[in-house]
Amino acid sequence: MTETVAAIVAAHRAGTVSPAETVARSFARIRAHDDPAIFISLRDEKEAVAEAEALGARKDARHLPLLGVPVGVKDNIDALGLATTAACPAFSYMPSHDATAVARLRAAGAIVVGKTNLDQFATGLVGVRSPYGIPKNPLRGDLIPGGSSTGSGIAVSAGLVPLALGTDTAGSGRVPAMLNNIVGLKPSLGLISTAGLVPACRTLDCVSVFSLTVDDAMTALTAIAGPDGADPYSRNRPLSEMTPFPANLRLGVPRSGQLIFFGDKASEKAYGDTLKRWTALGATLVEFDLEPFYETARLLYEGPWVAERYLVIRNLLASSPEAIHPVTREIIIAGARLSAADTFAALYRLQALRKIAERAFAHIDAVVLPTAPTVYSTAQVLANPLELNSRLGTYTNFVNLLDLCGLALPAAMRPDGAPFGITLLAPAGHDAQLASIGRVFHADTKLPMGARGLPQAPLAPLSANVAAEEIAIAVVGAHLSGMALNGELKGFGGRLLEATSTAPDYRLYALETTPPKPGMLRVQAGSGSSIELEIWALPAAAFGKFVAAIPPPLSIGTIRLADGRGVKGFLVEAADINGARDISAFSGWRAFVAEAAAG
Template sequence: MRTIQDYRSAYADGAATPSSAIADVYGRIAAYGDAAVFIALRPIEAALADARALEGQGPQGRPLYGIPVAVKDNIDVAGLPTTAGCADFAYTPEVDAIVVARLRAAGAIIIGKTNLDQFATGLVGVRSPYGVPRNTIDPALAPGGSSSGSGVAVAAGLVPVALGTDTAGSGRVPAGLNAIVGLKPSLGALPTTGVVPACRSLDCVSVFAHSVADAWELFSAMAGPDAADPYSRQTLSAPARPADAPLRVGVPDAASRRFGGDALSEAAFDAALSAARAAGAALVPIDLTPFYATAALLYDGPWVAERYAAIRPFIEAQPEALLPITHGIIAGATRFSAADAFAGLYRLAELKAATSPVWADIDTLMVPTFPRPRTLADLEADPLGPNAELGTYTNFVNLLDLCALAVPGPARTDGWPAGVTFIGPAGHDADIADIAGRLFGTPGAASLPAPSAHGAVAPIELVVVGAHLSGLALNHELTSRGGRLLRAGQTTSDYRLFALAGGPPHRPGLLRVAEGAGRPIETEVWALEPQAFASFVAAVPSPLSIGTVRLADGSRPKGFLVEVEATHDAADISHFGGWRSFCAAPPQAQA
């Protein structure tokens, strides 16, 4: 089970319970065998106790009922040490961070604390005394930081969703380097009460997931001001732009494209641009010069002093407790004066004024998540240069009070990742989630659009096997309802396919049989909004019905099944492997 919908489906049809799901998570973590992903796990007995309590209460009013969540180890979880990647700094909080408390209230089950670049200082994922989590695409690559453990935990399928933080790109770079979704909300949308600050005025809690819809659900469950956080604010809203409005996507102009000389990454971004254009987006070249000038302020300007202020008593008392590279970066703040800080604020105001007119001409800015992947060997040779390069398209976002969402884009031809990030003004989180969900997909429920408001229900997956397949006679019944094709696949080998009597249009019937007594049948999985799904199901004629279908990828969406009585005078066509193959066969083979 990789997505929130996978868990919901398994709970709904009795294939799993929160207790069995949690036991499975701990088993997968042990089998994965990477001790650097988690700094601390909750005792399994504690997580199972939470699961059993949920089972006694039921899912009503708990939108994240039984969903396992991992938490970056600079975010407080009651009873577990918060280390921020530094053992000497560790303390054990008595209460959860407000975002964690809200997840628990929504029915989520916290699994443990994930690894990070020490004090959230880095975009590489290698600056931790607790080891380096393996990149899930290629172990030779950096996993990305600072939220390395959370990104890897989701990408490896250990948990469906995880919390990170993001000041300079830490919620986006690990997502891009591991080909998952990373949501960096508007500043203040998620309270940081109970989060160890990096730059408190710029910090965000971020979300890692396999789909835009899952990231948005987690965000929605946590969003809203908190009286204890003066930086928190109300930003959650429905998409502002009409769904049928022309989509204007800003992209780096020719002079603003930065790929570190890597032709494969540049070609992958060009493929992403082509995909966006093919999906109906109008591409608008944007000069990113003032954005890059803003990014330079984060580490070359006085904002590094805010990192020093965040841990000042600790770094002054125990400087030797920090990793040398972390200490060197944060201690560099001492070269800035109060006058430098004001000069930086004045310069930032100028750059905000220079960049803000851009948003009148575009609905979102689409950039590469990073110029190119960087390897562990690169960082061994140069610990600073590759880190700075990875932040090329991320460092300016929080300084300019923008929101961002990283999603996988077309991969490089060598298989290495090449993600894209959608950026928008503060408060436009729903807009960029909606745009990203429509233009780019990810595994599982990837192309589902984000829910448009707090508490909204995610779209529903529907398995089709016959005339509703793309391009066939009844496919219009899906597309006219706004259906979106998510993926093609197969059932498990527990089904048989029959050509039913009657028509036109001629239709098949999918029948579940004894385990292993059937064969895999070709399918497509579509997504429908709940209201559209309801109207579609209401029109399904007998002897067909909608039930739970077991797919070979482990998911269990709803889909077409047939009543057994209708198969008595129907031809068993299972050996064709699917309706398309049957329809393409000559008449004598169909007989």
């Protein structure tokens, strides 16, 4: 199933599908889906396919993390060769270069196919405020598609592209994710450059990522994150690796009676069921006070941040007010009336609220909230545009004001066919931590992905999370966790990274040693067995001492893992296995020892 980013890149690397074929498939699906309100503009198909062909012919292409992946870009982010409109024809311009995020996507091997529709000037969470039309929700046609990153969310959900960029100031990277049954990653502020982004609130804006899986979103984030001298709000905030699901996860949930669902019993039940799922996964739920977060949310549109939106379009408001969507105009024009005193009063209160939020996170790893309290139809929102939009931001509006990162995840499909989603929140810099727990939760739901009912693939093994002063080493025998020599490994400062297995290129033998240990022999690719092992991280200073203490006939070599990675580990030479028992059928030393003990 070459639908996810991971599967597409793997197919391109294996040569079973070409980047040009994948890009052509995207354009064919866009035509077949036949909703002109999803994309505001599309690239010339022949040009995009030619770019993909040239990419596939490059000698270094195989190593590109997004090799040949078609991408949609929200039309308030510059992409060279396509107009930037922010969903306002009178505002449209041709950019002279890519936004930094788009340039980094291209450098990673992605192919931009078009610019996606949005709530005008990224003002709204509904997806119905664009002169380019209202896209149809692909899950349930009467529901709003979600905004402001409307087209990006739909394009991923409907399978038109596997990856899309959005933006998120007040929830625009999260609400569309829920309404389209996909993943929405809202990174820490400053992690992705906003150079080349038409601002909504410049101090709060961030580029967001939509995908079918958490792993895909993190692949994209890794490719585009990083400081940028062209963005004064960029931060040098190194992105960590994802890690295994933690043993003592503490998740914050609001105090009893604090959650708001506006009478939507289906969403309320779905959230309750979600908490039970987290508990079953091993998380401890810890209550916290949500009221200061609600107060922060009210600041966003009742406070001076509306003036930031006004700054972006004040000239257009003065010269051509009729060019702006009437609801957008009503919201933004209020920004002209705010005083400097109002601004400072709000900043003072926000700083106090940030300190309260810091204390709340001192005893929990993350917060789990509904992404939105309920869902609405397009007809309902058109009839009551301001109030219903505000309700959808109940759990999103405070996030950037409090400098939090977020990950929106599908959680359930309600009995009425509407999707329900949750969002994980943590202080800035914890993006990888949210992904580490979010990927496990999403896989546990076993929900089909997007609007096309795609089954989730098994979670891929995580890459070894090795620190700068460490070296990874694979162990297959007595140094495994709980085995006879594991204490020796820990004595050198070793720490467990992951349990995984080799490619089917090895045979395992029981050597005649004291204490008993196995020897793993590399054989012709594909002609052996997949052997279970563990990867440990050792301090670089201790690595040599540990290896030197390992007696013959073992030696260090590079072991190929099932996912294609290579890691240093213990191997044995063919000359040293004469007379040794082949125990490959046990798939690992632990199973062999267990049977021997039972016998």
